[in-house]
Amino acid sequence: MTTGRAETFADGVLAIAATLLILNVGSNLPAATHPTHGLGHELVKSWPTFAAYGISFFTIGIIWVNHHALMQQIARVDRTFLFITVFFLMTVSFIPFPTRLIADNLQTGEGRVAALTYGFTLTATAAGFNALWFYAIRKGRLLRSDADPAVVKGITRSYISGPWIYLLATLIALPSPGASLILFAAFNLFWVLESSLFGRARDSTAES
Amino acid sequence: MTTGRAETFADGVLAIAATLLILNVGSNLPAATHPTHGLGHELVKSWPTFAAYGISFFTIGIIWVNHHALMQQIARVDRTFLFITVFFLMTVSFIPFPTRLIADNLQTGEGRVAALTYGFTLTATAAGFNALWFYAIRKGRLLRSDADPAVVKGITRSYISGPWIYLLATLIALPSPGASLILFAAFNLFWVLESSLFGRARDSTAES
Amino acid sequence: MTTGRAETFADGVLAIAATLLILNVGSNLPAATHPTHGLGHELVKSWPTFAAYGISFFTIGIIWVNHHALMQQIARVDRTFLFITVFFLMTVSFIPFPTRLIADNLQTGEGRVAALTYGFTLTATAAGFNALWFYAIRKGRLLRSDADPAVVKGITRSYISGPWIYLLATLIALPSPGASLILFAAFNLFWVLESSLFGRARDSTAES
Amino acid sequence: MTTGRAETFADGVLAIAATLLILNVGSNLPAATHPTHGLGHELVKSWPTFAAYGISFFTIGIIWVNHHALMQQIARVDRTFLFITVFFLMTVSFIPFPTRLIADNLQTGEGRVAALTYGFTLTATAAGFNALWFYAIRKGRLLRSDADPAVVKGITRSYISGPWIYLLATLIALPSPGASLILFAAFNLFWVLESSLFGRARDSTAES
Numbered sequence: 001m002t003t004g005r006a007e008t009f010a011d012g013v014l015a016i017a018a019t020l021l022i023l024n025v026g027s028n029l030p031a032a033t034h035p036t037h038g039l040g041h042e043l044v045k046s047w048p049t050f051a052a053y054g055i056s057f058f059t060i061g062i063i064w065v066n067h068h069a070l071m072q073q074i075a076r077v078d079r080t081f082l083f084i085t086v087f088f089l090m091t092v093s094f095i096p097f098p099t100r101l102i103a104d105n106l107q108t109g110e111g112r113v114a115a116l117t118y119g120f121t122l123t124a125t126a127a128g129f130n131a132l133w134f135y136a137i138r139k140g141r142l143l144r145s146d147a148d149p150a151v152v153k154g155i156t157r158s159y160i161s162g163p164w165i166y167l168l169a170t171l172i173a174l175p176s177p178g179a180s181l182i183l184f185a186a187f188n189l190f191w192v193l194e195s196s197l198f199g200r201a202r203d204s205t206a207e208s
Numbered sequence: 209m210t211t212g213r214a215e216t217f218a219d220g221v222l223a224i225a226a227t228l229l230i231l232n233v234g235s236n237l238p239a240a241t242h243p244t245h246g247l248g249h250e251l252v253k254s255w256p257t258f259a260a261y262g263i264s265f266f267t268i269g270i271i272w273v274n275h276h277a278l279m280q281q282i283a284r285v286d287r288t289f290l291f292i293t294v295f296f297l298m299t300v301s302f303i304p305f306p307t308r309l310i311a312d313n314l315q316t317g318e319g320r321v322a323a324l325t326y327g328f329t330l331t332a333t334a335a336g337f338n339a340l341w342f343y344a345i346r347k348g349r350l351l352r353s354d355a356d357p358a359v360v361k362g363i364t365r366s367y368i369s370g371p372w373i374y375l376l377a378t379l380i381a382l383p384s385p386g387a388s389l390i391l392f393a394a395f396n397l398f399w400v401l402e403s404s405l406f407g408r409a410r411d412s413t414a415e416s
Numbered sequence: 417m418t419t420g421r422a423e424t425f426a427d428g429v430l431a432i433a434a435t436l437l438i439l440n441v442g443s444n445l446p447a448a449t450h451p452t453h454g455l456g457h458e459l460v461k462s463w464p465t466f467a468a469y470g471i472s473f474f475t476i477g478i479i480w481v482n483h484h485a486l487m488q489q490i491a492r493v494d495r496t497f498l499f500i501t502v503f504f505l506m507t508v509s510f511i512p513f514p515t516r517l518i519a520d521n522l523q524t525g526e527g528r529v530a531a532l533t534y535g536f537t538l539t540a541t542a543a544g545f546n547a548l549w550f551y552a553i554r555k556g557r558l559l560r561s562d563a564d565p566a567v568v569k570g571i572t573r574s575y576i577s578g579p580w581i582y583l584l585a586t587l588i589a590l591p592s593p594g595a596s597l598i599l600f601a602a603f604n605l606f607w608v609l610e611s612s613l614f615g616r617a618r619d620s621t622a623e624s
Numbered sequence: 625m626t627t628g629r630a631e632t633f634a635d636g637v638l639a640i641a642a643t644l645l646i647l648n649v650g651s652n653l654p655a656a657t658h659p660t661h662g663l664g665h666e667l668v669k670s671w672p673t674f675a676a677y678g679i680s681f682f683t684i685g686i687i688w689v690n691h692h693a694l695m696q697q698i699a700r701v702d703r704t705f706l707f708i709t710v711f712f713l714m715t716v717s718f719i720p721f722p723t724r725l726i727a728d729n730l731q732t733g734e735g736r737v738a739a740l741t742y743g744f745t746l747t748a749t750a751a752g753f754n755a756l757w758f759y760a761i762r763k764g765r766l767l768r769s770d771a772d773p774a775v776v777k778g779i780t781r782s783y784i785s786g787p788w789i790y791l792l793a794t795l796i797a798l799p800s801p802g803a804s805l806i807l808f809a810a811f812n813l814f815w816v817l818e819s820s821l822f823g824r825a826r827d828s829t830a831e832s
Binding site for chain 1: 629633718
């Protein structure tokens, strides 16, 4: 089996999961605003729904970019790989739920449970991603015959610690839900900067 | 007509139906939690929405994998095949509704009606899938000219009993809704294991 | 410009519009059922939501099959064609709204307004479809150079009366909303049968 | 990396964001209509939800057409380009939220805040689009080797002022929310006419 439909289906689920996030935004706006607390006031007050939208959209976007890079090393898929893909996509398309929990509860006393649910979901996503990768490369099972061993090793090194770092960031929600969320936002920023800036530096070095 | 757009449209509907399932999760969470029954308590209490999400997502994922395998045996489509595809997709994209019924009613006295609705939907899906397959292979109408007769016979054998087994599992909801749902979850697990483990064993045998 | 992305985008909007229809199904179920009117009773009572789901899903499915056939005659697209595509898709993705109106109002005194809104939406869809086709074929602007004039003429003949027939069926809602809806369901059935059965008969004749 | 998956993902997000707009339409219809204010009356009264649907659907459609034109000049993508794509799509898929704000608030005293939110979202979209373009063309980084410098210069000229014009139209909401929205609708109309009519005129000139 070729990789085409696995990419189409994954792109579909990732695009929908990211776009559905907007349905949560503003879900806690009151149906009618009071004269003293106008719409502007309510929008400012619901900043957690905007922050949660931004963090989760970027998280799914980064997953998409990484899935893209992963599939480029793969020549074919088998049924087990497709079922791991289904499991992986099930965790990604779960993200809108804990995102809503955070948006609704960050400012109440329930921020801890919300942040833990969010963190465990992202940890499961990272674990599903690793399962995809390690299944594909074991004994070179699904790898392209011309895959560069240095690139494969580089991807392995950059993914292997992912679930553990995410689990750690999740557990930080026990003492401080806010710190846990800031960590997940920082991971996103780090990924974007690391692969944009340093990735480009590496590319330049490779070319010279 | 080539098979390209039939696959794109099917992938789209399957990806959306699977991803929409998340909208039901937590729909029965109270807007505000009570001090004595916190968010954690409410999340644990709504375990049926999580179980229903997982079972239905995997069911749609398995349908996707099987549709993928079916389309690989097919060289072209005609209008009748496209209309059967529309009917088939109509049953698949119906799945989020009975999934919600189960999540909302499993713990009330109405679990029976919910499980029956779920089961009949999955039975219709299996029947639609068979209609696609038997229409395509009748007189070799839409089959690839190089389709392996052994593979075609194998697919036929593995699908032909599907709707009847699903109907049986549906009717088990009459005495016991819970048993019916556990059966549908077990079918999923069986499919994944059967085609991953035994499928691989078969492949190894075929290669040697 | 090639036709590829116009098809991808259209497939996406059509698949999503069809799959979103399920969100309306059961939206009028009560949050909790009464002991005397159980869930089964409520489901039977909401038959219009199921009928509306089926008719609208098949309508969008038929639009997809027809759009597929239209694009096969076209070699390239220009900006005007893309903007007509956007207008056409805007009418199709509007369908879930009047579908909900019908499901919610068929059994109240407001069935007339709901059926009129539904009919005018489908009439606009048919008009948008014709705009696509007649723009493409005018002076052979976007047609494939090897397009069969007989096929082009056949498509023209089968589409040209569409909006007028739909407008008529819409206006029948003034005296009888139910009759109008039955007509739209009958059009679907007719299309499926006509292009499946007679289409196949024509193909057989053409081959001999 | 080739441009294929960046287009698939963008098409997916754009198609979904456009199709989700329908979920807002009629969200402010009362559950039951009064004998004196029937459904027809309520539909006429909710004209802002229809206007907002139309304007936002066309806005996203125009973004799709422009993204299509942009990607045709590009030969390859890198990680930074993909991350800018994610940011750009995040602003586009935000559009359903301010669209709902406008539909719900245009007739109340809160139209100003709603129109400002809408305008700033579209300004961010235009800025994200420009970021994509200027990143791609800087030092010819991602351009096709055979890209026509005149076409590249033409696209640059037509996009560079976009965010500033949108920002101006946004600020006009301070004195008059309605004027701001009419301006955004007029921009859409202008784009469609400009690139259809004049674009065709230019093409004719180029051919002769």
